[in-house]
Amino acid sequence: MPKVSDDYPGKKITDEQLKQLAVENYEEKKSEESTSHNFPTEVVELPSKGLLYPKDNPLSSGLVEMKYMTAKEEDILTTPSLIKQGVVLDKLFRSLIVGNGHGKKINYADLLAGDKNAIMVAARVLGYGKDYEITITGPSGNPQKETIDLSKLDNKPFDESRITVGENRFPFKLPFSKRTIEFKILTHRDEKELEARQKSNKKYNKTRGFDGNVTSRLASMIISLDGDGDPNNIKDFIENQFLARDVQALREYMAKVSPDVDLNFTFVDEETGEDFEAAMPIGIDFFWPSVDLS
Numbered sequence: 001m002p003k004v005s006d007d008y009p010g011k012k013i014t015d016e017q018l019k020q021l022a023v024e025n026y027e028e029k030k031s032e033e034s035t036s037h038n039f040p041t042e043v044v045e046l047p048s049k050g051l052l053y054p055k056d057n058p059l060s061s062g063l064v065e066m067k068y069m070t071a072k073e074e075d076i077l078t079t080p081s082l083i084k085q086g087v088v089l090d091k092l093f094r095s096l097i098v099g100n101g102h103g104k105k106i107n108y109a110d111l112l113a114g115d116k117n118a119i120m121v122a123a124r125v126l127g128y129g130k131d132y133e134i135t136i137t138g139p140s141g142n143p144q145k146e147t148i149d150l151s152k153l154d155n156k157p158f159d160e161s162r163i164t165v166g167e168n169r170f171p172f173k174l175p176f177s178k179r180t181i182e183f184k185i186l187t188h189r190d191e192k193e194l195e196a197r198q199k200s201n202k203k204y205n206k207t208r209g210f211d212g213n214v215t216s217r218l219a220s221m222i223i224s225l226d227g228d229g230d231p232n233n234i235k236d237f238i239e240n241q242f243l244a245r246d247v248q249a250l251r252e253y254m255a256k257v258s259p260d261v262d263l264n265f266t267f268v269d270e271e272t273g274e275d276f277e278a279a280m281p282i283g284i285d286f287f288w289p290s291v292d293l294s
Contacts (some may be wrong), residue, residue: 012163041067043101044122046115047155047259052168059110063101064119069127077287090188092287093119096126109189112168114260116188118155121261122284125150126139137278138269146267148280156262163257169223172253174246179237182223183250185258194220212243215239218247 050062071265073095082088093108100106111119124132124173130151137143162170168184186194200215218238225234263280 017267037288039067040125041065041098042122044118045155047118047158047261048112048115049259050261050266051160051163051165052112053110053166056168057110058100058102059108059115061100061102061104064106064115064122065098066072066096066119066122066126067098067102067122069096070098073127075114082203087121090289096123109192110189111188111192112185112259113188114156114185114258116279117261117263120286121153127255127287134281134283135211136267137280138267138271140269140271142167142271144267144270146265148265153280154262156161158259159256168251170257172250174243176243179243180224181248181250184223185254185256186220190220203287214247218242 007199027288040287043063046064048057048062048064050060053059073092076082076091076095077088079088079160081092090108093116097106097108130149132150136146144196168187169182170184171180173180184190194217198211198213201212201216213234215238219231220237222234222238223229225237228234235249263282264277265280266275266277268275
């Protein structure tokens with residue numbers, strides 16, 4: 001089972017959250033079991049190119065093999081309990097992923113966030129085609145309908161010169177405090193553990209009058225501070241010494257080294273004829289059929 005850590009002494013994870021982590025762990029192991037298949041598949045190139053995964057991890061191939069969506073996956077998409085729990089897309093992706101493109105099963109929990117975005121787009125194309133209709137507002141302020149060709153989405157370029165192949169860790173010298181940190185890009189497993197910690201700390205946050213989502217996310221990402229990997233020292237630095245200007249600089253640097261799908265498109269304002277760039281909105285209708293949650 002993934003290690004359950006806690007940001008605050010005396011704050012224990014609830015039984016329900018522990019159960020959810022156990023389910024995630026079971027599904028991770030299940031996804032690694034080798035099975036044969038006789039259905040059509042497609043191979044998806046991951047934005048990370050596999051460079052940030054350990055060399056013995058199947059995801060280091062930089063590929064994920066996925067099957068076409070069937071009625072079984074529509075059952076998943078239309079299950080209200082999964083939608084309300086916020087796990088429906090993870091259930092869908094687990095069902096669609098076959099392996100790493102070279103006959104080996106992958107561990108879904110190892111996936112980086114940007115690589116999961118590529119899987120999301122591929123799942124939509126394999127399920128309902130490449131055309132995605134959206135409504136977007138241009139500079140004139142008027143909404144207009146557009147049809148996005150999802151097959152034209154590219155992976156965002158990232159600075160490969162700043163990575164060490166096989167390692168998900170990045171050194172960065174904070175420009176104002178001059179401290180040196182190492183950080184990692186969060187995986188699906190990291191995100192689920194972070195989510196569990198944030199839920200367990202809700203009562204604590206209520207007593208102090210504000211949420212700790214920013215600091216808890218930073219604590220999940222930062223591996224070391226000036227060579228010191230003690231989580232308590234890192235936590236103290238984040239809460240009491242991490243300058244907002246340095247946080248912003250870190251975010252900008254992360255954007256340069258984090259692999260992801262480029263969701264930006266250039267549109268033409270129908271009112272003025274002016275070109276404008278905007279990120280493709282992803283609504284509940286990204287996957288069809290839509291479900292009424294009321």
